[in-house]
Amino acid sequence: MKPPSIDSTSFTLVDDLESLAYLADKLSEANEFAVDLENNSFRSYQGITCLLQISTRDADFVVDPFTLRDHIGPYLLEYFQDARKRKVMHGANNDILWLQRDFGIYVCNLFDTMQASKVLKLERNSLEFLLKHYCGVIANKEYQASDWRLRPLPYEMLKYARKDTHYLLYIQDLMLEKLHDSRHTGYLAVAFKKSYEVCVQMYKKPVFNYWASYRQLPGLAKAHLDVKQRNVVVALYAWRDKVARKEDESTGYILPNKLLLEIAMKLPMSKNQLLQITGPKKHIVKNADLLIETIRQCVGDDDVTSGSSGKTFQPKG
Template sequence: MKEIESLNTPESERYVYVRELAAMGALVRRIGAAERVALDTEADSLHNYFEKVCLVQLSLGGEHYLVDPLSGLDLTGFLEALAEKPLILHGGDYDLRMMRASMAFRPRREVFDTMIAAQLLGIEQIGLAALIERFFDITIGKEGQKSDWSLRPLSEKQLCYAVNDTRFLKPLAERMRGELSERGRIDWHRESCRAMVESTGRDNARDPEEAWRIKGAGRLTRRQLAYLREIWRWRDTHARSANLPAFKVFGNQQILDLLQWAESHPGAPLHQGPKLPRNIVGSRLSTLEEAIARAAGMAQAQWPELRTFDRGDAPRTDCKEQIDALRGECARIAKELEIAPSTLAPRAALEAIAWSRPRSLEEIMESGGLLRWQAELVQGAVEKILMR
């Protein structure tokens, strides 16, 4: 309780900004002596095409550290020491993926994710700020969420914001661990965290032949998909060359609006179509016109193929009723457990299970991509509905 009462004091906001060799050496020694480490990162994905980790925040033993990976420091010893400690993160999927991509970092010990814990406890508001307010009645600011963390120097406001991302994690994890244990869900959490960590160690490289299929592509015809592919490739080329996130060049909805207009107005000048962002001038504009012209002149044989799930194909008649029944039964189970149905079993998982008709717990896990605790909870419903 004493630690919780001291969370919102001026002393609790103090931090060490690690940009020099001596400070890094001291931090590595502190990590070595720590029982566990609260960890978070800040990246520049909202401001750069080639995203990277720009700041690493750590809290351990009541002390807070901000490590600047852009300072030129050798991080080898730091990352090695960190990998050997149990970690606490919130929504660690993104942080661990970014640290793997930017620093080749992989944790070797247990990871406790407070966002996953919140989902398993049936908490609706699972953001870190909401959880801190819920458990400790402390309100933290969100001013730094959209900062460009790649710029230097970082402001005092940015650094204080960054500290807040880890200074509450240890007491928060302790409270949530207690509630998970009381409700018999600590094993669910361990399995879920292990699966999350494992997933972040796999490459999710985009297939260049499929990356252009943005949300909404499933409603398009083959001819419209040809426009989508050409405009998307145009955007990606300019985003790369300017090192800007794609949405800052041309948004997905803007692509969809433009392609539908262009298809129905072949040869019309672009200024007659949907209003373009102010940054679409000069070579960006001329190359966009060329992309649209390529799509317009493309032979039907060159149009992209539809994907069955793009068209929203309905399940087979003999399967749809069972899918609906399975979803209803799982929703009932989730309600009894006071968790979201998607936490128990996502809709896509239930559809895959209904189609494959698994006959064992292992087959339920494999066909639906479910964890063991999830499969055990839905097994009765699967047997009741699919094996009758």
């Protein structure tokens, strides 16, 4: 049966220990529940979970980690790890890691509707598509890029967040029906195997290495940089990582990848030249003199005037 509308479904904003205990009681009674997370990775070095949405067959819950971060794991982990209870998630690759990172929660018995949609060879695999395809529900794109750190959360943002789990158990029902179909021999086993592979991922804290990490920079291979330009990439990469860690910001917020590569390719030798590339970004303006000096060290003193040096820069720290 299609679930009732969101407006007619019981809803609890879980932002204190009393409501968290109530959620735990509901999960203890449930055979399955749907889960989703909202994360902010643009203004945090490692990212931070801003919301945890959970739906049972008859109720929706939105958990506020900002007030309950140290309690979510102790109250809920046993239900996520209980193999008798199925957890239904969509595109859970990141969510699985965030649950481990922020709450020490590991998931056992997962059905990932994105993996199932790929096995069923649906036209598209997004949750937005599944909501429309199976439920006739149109997702409001207005809130896709919302800042989920906002408090208090407006009603419409809460409603949008609830949609991510409210219909998932019903979507699972319809998908299982298709996967059980005799025309799709083996599809059910494949869907569960792929879901299993998602939930056994293990979170590993990223380790920064100057000479290895920078090679992961998108667009680096196609930039065809020479030795001096690569030296600048390594130095800027190390500088922004240090600043991002210190201020708990994402590296992309400190200095986007595209601008980092552009600086390395153009090798600005003055503050004005640097700001012509980046614009008046706060961290660039504040550290412009340091960055120019770093670039000069990378290309060599002789190269600043004659363009003759290509020595390798050794980052400090």
